[in-house]
Amino acid sequence: MENMDDDYTKYWETNMFLQSEELDSYFDEALSVYYDSSSPDGMQSSSPASKNIVSERNRRKKLNERLYALRAVVPNITKMDKASIIRDAIEYIKSLQDEERRIQAEISNLESNTEFCEMDQETTTFSSKPKRSRMEKPSPIEVVEFRVSNMGENVVVVSLACSKRRDTMIRLCEAFESLNLKIITCSINVFAGRLFKTVFLEGDEENDVLRVKIEAAIAASSTIF
Amino acid sequence: MENMDDDYTKYWETNMFLQSEELDSYFDEALSVYYDSSSPDGMQSSSPASKNIVSERNRRKKLNERLYALRAVVPNITKMDKASIIRDAIEYIKSLQDEERRIQAEISNLESNTEFCEMDQETTTFSSKPKRSRMEKPSPIEVVEFRVSNMGENVVVVSLACSKRRDTMIRLCEAFESLNLKIITCSINVFAGRLFKTVFLEGDEENDVLRVKIEAAIAASSTIF
DNA sequence: CCCAACACGTGATAC
DNA sequence: TGTATCACGTGTTGG
Numbered sequence: 070m071e072n073m074d075d076d077y078t079k080y081w082e083t084n085m086f087l088q089s090e091e092l093d094s095y096f097d098e099a100l101s102v103y104y105d106s107s108s109p110d111g112m113q114s115s116s117p118a119s120k121n122i123v124s125e126r127n128r129r130k131k132l133n134e135r136l137y138a139l140r141a142v143v144p145n146i147t148k149m150d151k152a153s154i155i156r157d158a159i160e161y162i163k164s165l166q167d168e169e170r171r172i173q174a175e176i177s178n179l180e181s182n183t184e185f186c187e188m189d190q191e192t193t194t195f196s197s198k199p200k201r202s203r204m205e206k207p208s209p210i211e212v213v214e215f216r217v218s219n220m221g222e223n224v225v226v227v228s229l230a231c232s233k234r235r236d237t238m239i240r241l242c243e244a245f246e247s248l249n250l251k252i253i254t255c256s257i258n259v260f261a262g263r264l265f266k267t268v269f270l271e272g273d274e275e276n277d278v279l280r281v282k283i284e285a286a287i288a289a290s291s292t293i294f
Numbered sequence: 295m296e297n298m299d300d301d302y303t304k305y306w307e308t309n310m311f312l313q314s315e316e317l318d319s320y321f322d323e324a325l326s327v328y329y330d331s332s333s334p335d336g337m338q339s340s341s342p343a344s345k346n347i348v349s350e351r352n353r354r355k356k357l358n359e360r361l362y363a364l365r366a367v368v369p370n371i372t373k374m375d376k377a378s379i380i381r382d383a384i385e386y387i388k389s390l391q392d393e394e395r396r397i398q399a400e401i402s403n404l405e406s407n408t409e410f411c412e413m414d415q416e417t418t419t420f421s422s423k424p425k426r427s428r429m430e431k432p433s434p435i436e437v438v439e440f441r442v443s444n445m446g447e448n449v450v451v452v453s454l455a456c457s458k459r460r461d462t463m464i465r466l467c468e469a470f471e472s473l474n475l476k477i478i479t480c481s482i483n484v485f486a487g488r489l490f491k492t493v494f495l496e497g498d499e500e501n502d503v504l505r506v507k508i509e510a511a512i513a514a515s516s517t518i519f
Numbered sequence: 520c521c522c523a524a525c526a527c528g529t530g531a532t533a534c
Numbered sequence: 535t536g537t538a539t540c541a542c543g544t545g546t547t548g549g
Contacts, residue, residue, distance in 0.1 A: 125543070160474060260478070353540090
């Protein structure tokens with residue numbers, strides 16, 4: 070009963086992976102002979118029901134080919150699921166869009182700041198530690214709350230809240246590490262688009278001095294080095 | 295006969311266009327109650343055949359939602375066809391990739407013109423996704439404990455402990471950010487020379503797949519780009 | 520009237 | 535074993 074459809078049974082798992090992966094730019098949908106309307110038997114396309122069958126077959130085949138083509142342009146495919154392919158494609162598109170936004174900002178930044186390059190150069194000499202040389206000023210850290218308070222003895226607790234954007238956490242960590250503080254314990258929590266950081270550190274420093282230091286480090290992390 | 299399936303007859307044409315288009319960043323697939331295994335009649339999921347029916351229904355629904363989500367992130371949709379949606383998505387991805395290549399060339403051009411604030415520009419040359427060009431011995435991340443477990447529905451919790459050295463936190467954050475995960479909440483705690491990170495993220499990904507991904511990202515973060 | 524696009528139930532296959 | 539994914543044929547609807 071299923072003799073001529075049987076080559077299609079494993080279509081997804083086998084045949085699709087053997088197809089051309091390189092000449093996909095041209096043709097791409099022009100080939101794909103699809104099924105002819107003429108049935109293998111003497112009857113031509115007169116069958117009222119069999120007409121729908123072959124149409125549906127072609128539709129399914131087209132859809133699978135499209136899906137396969139989608140999989141081809143998306144890197145980092147994990148599972149070969151139809152649903153997973155679409156999911157990965159969505160995430161990939163989103164990441165591409167994000168990156169484009171980021172890079173557009175970067176490029177405009179670069180264009181507007183090229184003349185200050187020399188001036189910035191001498192500021193880098195004071196940076197104890199070589200920071201990133203890439204010129205990105207991605208969405209400066211927007212501090213919502215910032216508190217430096219004394220917890221008995223010589224323990225200071227610094228609590229800080231800011232909006233979580235791309236690389237916010239990284240730059241915040243860099244800012245704190247650049248200060249070489251004696252950190253006893255540190256806690257970072259992220260939810261609802263906000264980043265909360267609490268640091269217990271040991272030090273007899275004046276609160277205001279420490280506060281200014283941290284503020285400067287955070288501000289510097291949003292600056293071009 | 296088709297009373298409860300009838301709301302699904304026009305599913306593609308009607309319901310899908312009314313769904314949320316804006317709060318798609320979080321959740322996005324966490325809702326979607328799908329069908330319960332319990333049939334509307336007194337019989338529970340015991341029917342051997344009806345079990346497959348509801349599974350297949352859920353699979354179709356998931357696929358349609360994915361397809362709808364794909365349509366949502368792609369501008370300039372021409373036809374609402376399933377096949378057309380995928381086709382438009384493919385073309386959009388290709389255009390994004392082209393644009394990224396173009397813009398990367400432009401940016402590296404711009405960087406080499408400024409000639410420039412630091413001397414490690416040769417390391418910034420070829421990398422499709424420009425990582426940091428900092429040259430520093432990484433002091434590799436020593437993972438003490440690493441667990442990926444499922445928390446009901448499609449929420450995955452990743453908990454990790456490692457020794458806290460210099461830049462460990464930064465590189466760990468970079469590793470996680472590079473994966474573009476859908477992070478619901480994240481918590482980092484540091485004490486006694488150890489760093490504990492717990493991440494709640496949304497995803498129906500296979501635990502082992504995710505685990506391998508994270509391990510690879512962490513391993514990669516100990517490398518010089 | 521037909522054609523295109525869809526949802527549905529079903530049996531098969533893989534893990 | 536069961537669970538998930540798939541291709542298939544069928545009935546239906548809108549243009």
